[in-house]
Amino acid sequence: MGTLPARPDSEDRPITAPTPLTQNRPTDDTAAADLRNRLFFRLYQTANLLNKTGTRALEQHGVTTQQWAILGALADRRSSGGISVGDLTQLLMVSRQNLTGVLARLEARGLIQRMVDEQDKRSRVIGLTDKGRQTWADMQPQIADFYSASLSGFSSADISAAMHYLEDLRRNFIEVERAQGESTDRSAEA
Amino acid sequence: MGTLPARPDSEDRPITAPTPLTQNRPTDDTAAADLRNRLFFRLYQTANLLNKTGTRALEQHGVTTQQWAILGALADRRSSGGISVGDLTQLLMVSRQNLTGVLARLEARGLIQRMVDEQDKRSRVIGLTDKGRQTWADMQPQIADFYSASLSGFSSADISAAMHYLEDLRRNFIEVERAQGESTDRSAEA
DNA sequence: CTAATTAGGTCAACATGTTTACGGATTATT
DNA sequence: AATAATCCGTAAACATGTTGACCTAATTAG
Numbered sequence: 001m002g003t004l005p006a007r008p009d010s011e012d013r014p015i016t017a018p019t020p021l022t023q024n025r026p027t028d029d030t031a032a033a034d035l036r037n038r039l040f041f042r043l044y045q046t047a048n049l050l051n052k053t054g055t056r057a058l059e060q061h062g063v064t065t066q067q068w069a070i071l072g073a074l075a076d077r078r079s080s081g082g083i084s085v086g087d088l089t090q091l092l093m094v095s096r097q098n099l100t101g102v103l104a105r106l107e108a109r110g111l112i113q114r115m116v117d118e119q120d121k122r123s124r125v126i127g128l129t130d131k132g133r134q135t136w137a138d139m140q141p142q143i144a145d146f147y148s149a150s151l152s153g154f155s156s157a158d159i160s161a162a163m164h165y166l167e168d169l170r171r172n173f174i175e176v177e178r179a180q181g182e183s184t185d186r187s188a189e190a
Numbered sequence: 191m192g193t194l195p196a197r198p199d200s201e202d203r204p205i206t207a208p209t210p211l212t213q214n215r216p217t218d219d220t221a222a223a224d225l226r227n228r229l230f231f232r233l234y235q236t237a238n239l240l241n242k243t244g245t246r247a248l249e250q251h252g253v254t255t256q257q258w259a260i261l262g263a264l265a266d267r268r269s270s271g272g273i274s275v276g277d278l279t280q281l282l283m284v285s286r287q288n289l290t291g292v293l294a295r296l297e298a299r300g301l302i303q304r305m306v307d308e309q310d311k312r313s314r315v316i317g318l319t320d321k322g323r324q325t326w327a328d329m330q331p332q333i334a335d336f337y338s339a340s341l342s343g344f345s346s347a348d349i350s351a352a353m354h355y356l357e358d359l360r361r362n363f364i365e366v367e368r369a370q371g372e373s374t375d376r377s378a379e380a
Numbered sequence: 381c382t383a384a385t386t387a388g389g390t391c392a393a394c395a396t397g398t399t400t401a402c403g404g405a406t407t408a409t410t
Numbered sequence: 411a412a413t414a415a416t417c418c419g420t421a422a423a424c425a426t427g428t429t430g431a432c433c434t435a436a437t438t439a440g
Contacts, residue, residue: 035349036337037262040240042356044259047237048283049363050230051397051426056370064398064425069234072227085388093238098427100389105425122387122436147226149366153358159225162359165352166232168343173239176339180246241396242428254428256396275418288397290419295395312406312417 043169057146061139062109066092066102068139074112074128075136082115082125111135233359247336251329252299256282256292258329264302264318265326272315274307301325 054065063071073079073091085103089096103126106112111132117123128136151159244255253261263269263281275293279286293316296302301322307313318326341349 032346033334033337035346035353036341039349039353039356040244040337040340041259041262042353042360043237043240044255045283046356046360046363047233047240048397049360049367050233050237052283053363053366053370054230055398055425057366065234066426069231072231086386093235093242094426095428096388097390097429102426117387120387120437122434124388144223146366147223147230149369150230150359150362151226152362152365156222156225158355158358159229161351162355163225163229163232165348165355166229166236168348169340169352170232170236170239172340172342173236173243175342176243176247176336177239179339180243238427245395245428254395276416284396285398286418287399287420292396294419307417310407310417312404314418 053150054146057142058139060142061135063135063139066094067106067111068143070102070106071111071128071132071136071139074126075133079127082127084117084123084125086123088126106132243340244336247332248329251325251332253325253329256284257296257301258333260292260296261301261318261322261326261329264316265323269317272305272317274313274315276313278316296322 051065054068055063058064058068069092070088073088074083083091085096085099089099092099103112103114107114110129113127113129114124115127117125154162241255244258245253248254248258259282260278263278264273273281275286275289279289282289293302293304297304300319302316303319304314304316307315344352
């Protein structure tokens with residue numbers, strides 16, 4: 001490692017430089033930009049780690065974080081009747097094409113099943129199989145351990161506050177996504 | 191710990207068909223488990239959206255969020271002499287093999303260059319090319335717009351607090367990762 | 381009853397991430 | 411000097427994400 005900069009350790013510093021465009025003007029502007037840079041970089045890093053450590057925590061069940069999220073959604077009481085693919089894409093914030101692949105893998109393993117919705121025969125209702133329910137139950141100890149380890153030092157208030165910030169961020173992202181879709185004219189209808 | 195199934199969402203209803211679920215009164219345990227579930231699910235959703243909207247925001251530059259992160263790290267003043275691949279993997283929290291691919295793409299586009307470190311000839315020093323510096327400069331307006339839109343409604347204190355929570359979470363994840371590596375004995379190191 | 385819309389599947393191309401494994405060069409250790 | 415450890419590239423297999431395009435079936439709007 002040696003003398004090269006960029007130390008992710010302890011009290012690390014900004015990752016991206018304050019925009020060189022604004023030149024050296026150590027005003028509130030550059031400080032604010034720096035703060036924003038760090039926030040998004042933290043989000044990027046933390047998300048990478050969530051997938052890595054989360055998948056490894058459930059390694060013995062052969063379930064990735066994405067599959068974990070899907071199984072969790074299906075295990076929810078409110079999903080007892082099953083969830084349509086469309087609702088799932090909106091819930092997980094991923095594309096339909098991507099979800100098809102993950103669902104195919106889960107179906108191949110016998111954890112979920114696809115049934116035609118009798119109300120709307122275009123729609124497929126995704127639901128847990130008995131094996132899927134069993135797998136979900138088996139996962140709980142590892143999930144609990146993962147939560148405890150990952151939230152070490154977090155009080156209930158901390159968790160609540162963190163979730164609140166993430167929720168606001170998510171909501172803004174959704175708005176950004178909507179605006180981007182508009183400019184590119186993807187689903188112009190309103 | 192909680193033994194009830196996860197509920198990725200509690201506020202956004204539009205998940206599935208109307209399924210009234212006025213059931214047993216939630217104890218503190220289930221409420222705590224619910225809170226944790228939602229936090230991690232929010233993180234998962236938000237990360238998905240960050241990559242999606244972030245990449246699209248920089249679409250005109252053909253730069254993804256990952257490349258964005260790398261260019262930002264290289265543009266940092268502390269990286270003026272370049273960054274080693276090893277430092278980059280630690281900074282971005284991704285594997286070396288993954289980084290090789292992304293760096294190859296950036297190098298093919300002429301945005302970065304790899305040089306042999308004269309101090310340690312095993313090490314490659316990654317640095318921005320002039321074209322990379324120019325691209326980074328060109329990206330700044332879109333980055334600023336993206337930040338503004340994504341952080342709409344966030345005060346400086348909010349950003350700071352959100353970053354703090356993400357940092358704590360990240361630190362815990364790193365600890366989890368270390369523990370996982372120990373148990374599986376991947377990189378046995380003290 | 382046509383016509384448009386919607387719900388999903390599928391296929392393809394691509395970028396990103398993981399893992400295991402091997403190899404080559406260099407540096408550090410004994 | 412021989413051995414070990416480190417840095418990095420490469421390869422393969424896999425899961426995950428994106429986009430675009432095309433297709434089928436079913437529902438809905440005219």
